[in-house]
Amino acid sequence: MTIRVYNTLSRQKEAFEPMTPGRVHMYVCGPTVYDSCHIGHARSIVVFDVIYRYLMLRGYQVVYARNFTDVDDKIINRANELGISTAELAERYIDEFHADMGALNVKRPNYEPKATEHIDQIIDVVKRLIEKGYAYVVDGNVFFAVEKFNSYGKLSGRKLSEMEAGARIEIDKQKQNPMDFVLWKASKPNEPSWESPWGKGRPGWHIECSAMSIDYLGKSFDIHGGGKDLIFPHHENEIAQSEAAFGQLFVKYWLHNGFVNINHEKMSKSLGNFLMIKDILKAYHPEAIRLFLLSNHYRSPVDFNDQEIREASSALDKIYTLLERVGSVLDELPEADESGTGFGEKGTNYWHLFCNAMDDDFNTAQGIGVLFDAVRHLNRVLDEKSADPSSEEEIQAVCRDILNMGGVLGLLAESPAQYFENQRRTVLEKGSLDSETIEKLVKEREAARKAKDFQTADKIRDQLKEMNIQLEDRPDGTIWRYAK
C-alpha cells in the first residue's frame, strides 16, 4: 500500500514517494507570535500533527520543522502597544503556544526555529538572490523581481499578467513590478534591526521560511504544509526565492488545510469572532476538540459551533465508555503499539481499514468511521461475553486496534478512569453540587431501591438529572456521570 497525497502543486493526488526512501522531511508554517492561538491555528497544527504521527507509524523516519515568526509588523506594533520588547512579546506567546499545544496533545516537531535566530542564513539567501540577478536593492530594501522567475505562479495557478490586471494593491514606487515582494526590509528608528550588507533592517515575511526550512531540511525536501490562505502569496514566494537561489526543486509535496469557520462565518478581526484555543479548552475536553477537527477531511472547510463540539464530546464519551467496559473485563488495557511495526500483520481488519483510509490523503474522517465500527464490534463482543469467555483474545486485538487508531489521531491518551474523573470534576466546578452531596443522594437511592421503594429512588434520580447528573446502575454499583 502506498500513501497518496493531494499536492497543491499538481492539483491532484499523487503517490507519496519521499526523495530519500524511508525518510521524510517536512516543514509546516507555524504562527506569528503576536497574539493567542485560535481554533484555526489548532486545525492546521493538529492536522499536520496527525500526518506526522501517521508517517512515523508507517515506518518513515521523519524530520519535522515548524517555525515561529517572531519579527514582523504585527509583532512590532503589538509590542509597542504593550510597551515591551518584541522579544518579550514573542516569548510570551511562544510559551502560550506550547501550553495550548501541550493541552491538545500535539507532538513537538524536531525543530521549532525562530526567524530572529536565523538572520545569517536569511542574509545568505538574499545575497545569493542579488548575485544571481533575482533581487535588487532600493534604499536599504531588497526586493525579489518576480518577472525574473519564469515559473512564478505555478503553485497558486496564477499568471503574472492576470494578477497585474486585477491588482488592487497600493503601488510601491520602489518596486519594479507591483508584485515584487520584499526580502529584506530597511528598519525605521526604534524597530528591531540587524546589520546587513544593505544596512540595518529585518527579514521580509517569506524569506525566513525559505532560509530555515533549507537550513534544517535541505535545499529540496518532501512536504511543506500550512493553511490554504498561505498558498498565495506566501508559499508562491517561498518557491520563487528558494528555487531562484538554489536552482533546484524546493518542495515535492505541498499540503494545505482548509479553514475553520465560526457559526458559519469566517473568523475575522472585523467580526471579532476569533475563538482562542485557551478559551475553548475551558469548556471542552481537548480530545473532543481534536476529534471535532479531524471529523472532516483536512482540505475541506469546517464549521465550529456549540452543537458540533458537543457532538464530538458525545462521540468521545462513547469511545471512553467502551474502554472503561474493556477495563472491567481485562486486567489491564492493551498497550498501543507505537513502534511503527504495528502496521504489519499484527493488526486486525479494523486497523488495516483505518490505514487504508489514512493512506488516501490522510482521510481521518473515514478513519474515524472505522474507529467507530471497531467500537461497536467490541461492545457487541462484550455484551455476549458472559456466554463466551473465550472471546478475550478478540477483545485484546480489537482494543489494541482502537488504541492504535487513537494514537494516530492523538486521542485516547487518558485512562478511562482519568477521563471520567476529569469530567465529573468539571461538572462539580461548574455546578452548585459537591461530590459528597451526590454520594449521599446516591446512597439514599440505593437504600430505597433495596427496600423496593422505587418511587423515592426515581425521585432522587430525577432530582440529580435536573442538575445534569446521570446515574447508571451497574452490576457492581451505581456510578454517576455528566448528562449531556
Added chain:
RNA sequence: GGCGGCAUAGCCAAGUGGUAAGGCAACGGCCUGCAAAGCCGAUAUUCUCCGGUUCGAAUCCGGAUGCCGCCUCCA
C-alpha cells in the same frame, strides 16, 4: 475582474464509475424494577436541478442555480 472549491438523511460527514461508511438526534425492539449505558432494527430507491457519456454515475462531461474561499495581514 482573475483563480479555486463545495452542494449526500433532521444535523455533521465519508464515499471520484459497480449499486449510499460513521457520528449526533429521534423512533421500535432486547436488556433493566424503571432508567442509563450497550446491542439489534427500521430510517436517503437516492446524492441541488437539467442534459450527456456508459451495460452501469453521488462519482466522468456540459449547462443552470445556490453557497464559500483566495487574489490584502491571516492557519
